Amino acid sequence: MANNLIRSLGxxxxxxxxxxxxxxxxxxxxxxYRELDQFMSVFERVRSEYVEQVDDKxxxxxxxxxxxxxxxxxxxxxxxxxxxxxxxxxxxxxxxxGLSVTMEDGAVKVMSVTEDTPAYRAGLKTGDYLTHLDGKLxxxxxxxxxxxxxxxxxxxxxxxxxxxxxxxxxxxxxITRAIIQLKAVKWEVKDRVGIINVNSFSRDxxxxxxxAIASIExxxxxxxxxxxxxxxSNPGGLLDQAVGLSDVFxxxxxVVSQRGRNKSDIERYYARPGDATHGLPIIVLxxxxxxxxxxxxxxxxxxxxxxxxxxxxxxxxxSVQTLLxxxxxxxxxxxxxxxxxxxxxxxxxxGIAPDVEVPQLSDPDYKDRPRFREADLxxxxxxxxxxxxxxIQDDGKxxxxxxxxxxxxxxxxxxxxxxxxxxxTISRLGSKTGTATAARRDLR
Numbered sequence: 001m002a003n004n005l006i007r008s009l010g011x012x013x014x015x016x017x018x019x020x021x022x023x024x025x026x027x028x029x030x031x032x033y034r035e036l037d038q039f040m041s042v043f044e045r046v047r048s049e050y051v052e053q054v055d056d057k058x059x060x061x062x063x064x065x066x067x068x069x070x071x072x073x074x075x076x077x078x079x080x081x082x083x084x085x086x087x088x089x090x091x092x093x094x095x096x097x098g099l100s101v102t103m104e105d106g107a108v109k110v111m112s113v114t115e116d117t118p119a120y121r122a123g124l125k126t127g128d129y130l131t132h133l134d135g136k137l138x139x140x141x142x143x144x145x146x147x148x149x150x151x152x153x154x155x156x157x158x159x160x161x162x163x164x165x166x167x168x169x170x171x172x173x174x175i176t177r178a179i180i181q182l183k184a185v186k187w188e189v190k191d192r193v194g195i196i197n198v199n200s201f202s203r204d205x206x207x208x209x210x211x212a213i214a215s216i217e218x219x220x221x222x223x224x225x226x227x228x229x230x231x232x233s234n235p236g237g238l239l240d241q242a243v244g245l246s247d248v249f250x251x252x253x254x255v256v257s258q259r260g261r262n263k264s265d266i267e268r269y270y271a272r273p274g275d276a277t278h279g280l281p282i283i284v285l286x287x288x289x290x291x292x293x294x295x296x297x298x299x300x301x302x303x304x305x306x307x308x309x310x311x312x313x314x315x316x317x318x319s320v321q322t323l324l325x326x327x328x329x330x331x332x333x334x335x336x337x338x339x340x341x342x343x344x345x346x347x348x349x350x351g352i353a354p355d356v357e358v359p360q361l362s363d364p365d366y367k368d369r370p371r372f373r374e375a376d377l378x379x380x381x382x383x384x385x386x387x388x389x390x391x392i393q394d395d396g397k398x399x400x401x402x403x404x405x406x407x408x409x410x411x412x413x414x415x416x417x418x419x420x421x422x423x424x425t426i427s428r429l430g431s432k433t434g435t436a437t438a439a440r441r442d443l444r
Contacts, residue, residue, distance in 0.1 A: 039063070071335065073102070073377040074321050078331045081144060096151040097158070098180050099124065100235050102377075103143040107131070112233040112289040115186075115199055118175045124162065126233065126289045127369050131170060132161035154179045166368025187212035193426045194224040195419070198245065201237025201293040206244030213248070213276050226281035226426040228419070229297070232311065236292030239269075239320065239339075246300040247271040249282060249307065255300045257344075258320050258337040265337070271300075281429035282307035283422045286354060288371040291315035298352045299341035308425070310356045311418055316374035318348030349374055356425075362417040364406040 046059060061079070068075045076082070098117020101108050108130040113120045130146070131139055138146045150158065156177050163170045185208035186197045194216035196209060216224055229249075236242075239258075246255045250271035257268045284298050284307045295314045301307035320337040340346050351373065360366050404417075414420045 068332075068334075072319070074317075074319060074333070075335050076333050078323075078333055080329045081148070083329050083331050095154050096177055096180050097124075097160075097175055098178075099150065101130070101143065101147065101150075103146075104377075106140045108138055108143070108146045112235045112291075114180065115197065115233070117180055118178050122160075122173045122175045124160075124173065124175075125164070125363075125365065125369065127165060127371070129163040130160055131163055132159075134159050135161075152177045164365065164369065166365055184208050185212050187216055189216055189219055189224065191423055191427055192220065192225045193423055194220075194227045195230060196227060197230040198234055198294070198297075200234065201241040201245070203238060203241065205237070205241040206248060209245055209248050210276055223278065223280060226283070226429055227277055228283045228285060228422050228426060229301075229307070230285045230419070231290045231294040231298060232285050232287040232418070233289035234291070234294040235289065236294055236317065239293065239296075242293035242296040243269045243271075246297050248276045249301055250304055251275045253304050254342040256296045256339050256341065258339045260337045267337075281426055283426055284309045285311045285418055285422055286314050286352060287312040287360070287418075288315060288373055290352075291374075292317045292319075295347050295352050296339060296341075299345070299347060302352065302355065303342045303345075308356060308429075309352060309354045310358050310422055310425070311354050312357065312359070312371070313353050313373075314347070314351035316347055316349050316351035318346045318374075358418050358421050359402050360416075360418050361402055361404055362406050362409050362415055366406075 043059060043063070047054060047056065061077070064077045068077055097119040098114040099110055099119045100112040100114070102111050103109070110124055110126055110128040110130065112126055113124050131137065133146070133149045136149075138149070152158065154177055157174055158177065159172055159174050161170050161172050184198065184200050184202045184205040186199070188195050188197075194213065196212050196216075198205060198209065213227075216227075239256075243255045252273060253271055255269045255271055257266055259266045282301065284301055286294065286298050286309060290298065290311075291314065295317065298307075298309050298314060302309045318338050318340075319335045320339055321333050322336040324332040324334060326332055338346055338348060363369075409415075409417055
């Protein structure tokens with residue numbers, strides 16, 4: 001099962017797996033050998049003269065981590081725990097809180113919160129900093145150590161201390177761990193609009209999306225007015241599933257291309273004939289937590305004019321990682337390519353700009369909470385075409401359509417303003433589409 005999964009990995013936060021033995025080796029010159037001699041000299045001095053005895057495995061792991069840390073934020077070494085964690089996450093179930101985190105200047109920072117998980121229900125948000133777990137400081141430790149502390153048996157509780165930009169003081173939240181079942185796709189119908197919530201790009205995402213469309217049509221006894229594809233806070237996943245999900249809604253055309261170090265190293269992925277939604281209106285919801293695979297889908301549907309992209313500018317991760325197995329349970333996760341939208345545009349740093357920018361007004365911390373994107377990461381890859389700061393940042397100009405406060409919206413029963421706005425828009429578009437379709441039938 002793991003081998004089948006490994007073969008399918010094309011994580012755009014993810015990867016294609018390439019055996020280490022078949023990877024091309026760069027030529028090593030004389031100066032490189034001198035540097036390796038220097039490294040061995042340092043290694044011998046540390047292991048023989050450091051104030052405390054350190055085992056060789058720890059020193060070599062530190063050297064590997066340091067080498068990869070000098071590259072970009074997405075290249076890393078996966079030891080037994082890291083490799084198992086990747087397999088578990090893509091297979092869709094683990095015990096924990098439901099958070100995707102990163103390390104920033106020694107602090108654990110929340111990148112995304114999976115819907116319907118303990119962390120989501122506790123109110124944790126993208127951009128939060130976690131400083132203590134059960135009263136123990138996690139600042140200055142490793143990301144693996146923090147993740148291990150957050151995971152645990154279902155039913156056990158962990159107290160998390162949160163620092164949220166915009167709040168004056170840290171606050172504590174007690175969260176009960178649960179079995180996190182990463183159901184890739186969920187669906188529902190509101191106001192005759194089909195809502196397809198894509199939480200992750202795991203191995204079954206495309207099939208689950210097709211099943212969701214069939215279930216929506218069955219529940220309505222016919223076609224909906226249109227569809228909302230919710231990709232908010234989706235951190236990405238398997239490349240083949242990003243292509244597959246895009247193909248669900250596209251009739252033809254290029255979905256994405258990936259380009260390696262050499263100009264001739266280009267792979268292109270295309271949609272096959274057949275739009276499962278029969279040309280009905282589509283809105284794609286995105287936010288600053290929509291990354292990599294989610295950006296591939298948003299960019300493809302936007303540039304083929306198949307969907308209206310709505311929400312906030314996306315994360316801006318435009319690189320592909322390749323998983324190079326080193327043994328049966330360790331691997332090297334290495335950035336090997338960049339991906340491009342059908343028009344040849346890289347989303348690295350800049351992300352996907354929505355066609356209609358809609359703030360999440362139902363979030364009371366929306367205005368004060370800073371957005372965390374690829375461009376904020378240290379050593380992130382630079383876009384070949386310079387991305388100006390004013391492209392990445394919001395312009396800050398007030399919009400009279402978006403003047404309501406979270407409290408005012410709550411009184412009206414609106415808990416998710418972006419989804420509410422998308423529903424209203426689809427209803428207008430769907431009504432026009434329905435009228436036009438009826439007119440065409442009358443003319444036959």
